[in-house]
Amino acid sequence: MKPKINDVAKAAGVSPTTVSRVLNNRGYISKETRENVYRAMKEVNYYPNELARSLYNKRTNLIGLVVPTTSNPFFGELTFHIENICTSLGYKVLLCNSLNRIDKEEKYSEMLLRNQVDGVIVGTHNRGILHYHKQNLPVVAIDHYLSETIPVVGSDNYSGGKMATELLIEKGCQYIVHLGGPRELETPANFRRKAYEDIMKKYGRLPITYEIPNTFDPQIQQKVIEKLFCEHPQLDGVFASDDLIAASVLAEANKRGKAIPNDLKVIGYDGTETGQTLLPQLTTIQQPIDLIAKTAIDILLKKVAEEFEELPHETRLAVKLLERKTT
Template sequence: MAVTIKDIAERVGVSVTTISRVLNNRGYLSDKLKKKVQGAMEELNYQPNELARSLSRKKSNVIGLIVPDISHPFFGQLTKHIEYYAYKHGYKLMLCNSLLNKKKEKEYIELLRASQVDGIIMGSHTMKVEDYMAIKLPLVTLDRRISDAIPYVSSDNYKGGALATKLLIRKRCRKIAYLSGSLQLNLLAKQRHDAFMEQVGRQSVDYVVRQTDLNGFKYKEYEALVRELFDEHPDIDGVFASSDLLALQVVRESRRRGKSIPGDLKVIGYDGIQNGGAEELTTIEQPIQEMGKLAVLRLLQQMAGEETPLETILPVRLLERGTT
């Protein structure tokens, strides 16, 4: 039979109301009393009903986070930092992995609302604007501007795209490929492509653009994408990939074909991930820790009813390494 706060009250010799005040940290309570209650809870193995407590307080101290794919190193690192700063401010994290599935994303939002979360950080964006506006909770988006009412946090995607493309042009690449996720999604990351197109157009450099499909991060398909690129355009001597994972696949395929890097081919990635063999990859580093920190801060500002900046755009950095 489950232990209740009535059992705790009887063990300590106080009222149920007093135990409730201790659990919810309400009013003045002596340290001696708190220790007695904690001791009784441990002796009886009492597990508080967090949902019931959140309903009584009208505050759960839980933040929801929806990401497209937690196995992607960028989102894995970002989640780590969001959890760290949320916990630092007294909040737990409820993580949802959407895999860029619209139905799944909607179901997770309903789950988070039913779980009484205090706010949501959205890193997966497949729904329509009106769907996000209907959430009716404090909300911060990552890498997407949805409306003038919803704050977002992003790195400077346009600047990153320009830095990468200019470097390849400076290295005298004559035919440059741009590889990315789906350009049909309404994400700020598309600005990397916009900057690429402006730079190659300005310098009259030959170029190729290839993108993945809409259905998430299918890493096996990266192999086919890169293989087809080299089959159709064997004269490519520069590649700007919109993620480090794509760039690493380019490096692997190039070496399989006997191309030397950076002699025959120069490769630049994007994100600045810290594992998976990316240590030697030239890349555009996103400030992942700062993005996580500010996503939490912007959400806390909303929850406190404070004025919250709509736009938070953070600088990126070019890290030139062995692939250029």
């Protein structure tokens, strides 16, 4: 059997109460007793049972993290940063990959509730959100509007969309199309499209947006891209809403013998480490992934601590244009 606090107490010749106090640095303990208890813990190889502690304390130090999938480099990196920062602050991360599927999102939110997480960071649309509200669990969203009371953290999507579109125009593109996420989802990422449309209009151009379903299915993305090239052979500029889509556009252009950047200029969004290593030629808008993670956690932990200083409902973090060879 695993040693319990009682075993430590016996080995140290004290009561469980005393062991607990040593463990939690609470109340006065003579130095001698303290050292004796530590020795006993080593001796019996004791690891405190966090389940029991959490049950009593009503605090697990567990954070639920819901992303579409860590397979996507943006979310893989975001997950890394979130977990890393959480750990440095004494929190643990329960990971959920929802693939943006409603059924999975609902099951995850119930699971997180049952497991008594102290808070949740949500990077999906999460329609299971009702569960959270009912239990008023602290929640912070990344790039999604979930409700009036849930803070949103993300990159400055409007600026990013503006920079991308302006760059293509400056570079002389005459026929620029945007490949974006589904319009009906309420996410600040739609500001990338809004900026694109605003800038296009400002320059007297006709904005054309193709929607890519948020299923992370390369097949489906491929279909949309082929359609785009078929329907707009005059195409000479593409602003893609993420780097993977931009890469697929490059591949399609290559297949059709369009030279990059002469015949066609392409700019992406995200600027992940992985993207920069695997496709360093791609011009893109870089999101500050580490800062997004840090900001989301900061806000979440303030809610957990019930510090009701006015929390910003939306935080838009500065993006950076990485100008490379595809524009």
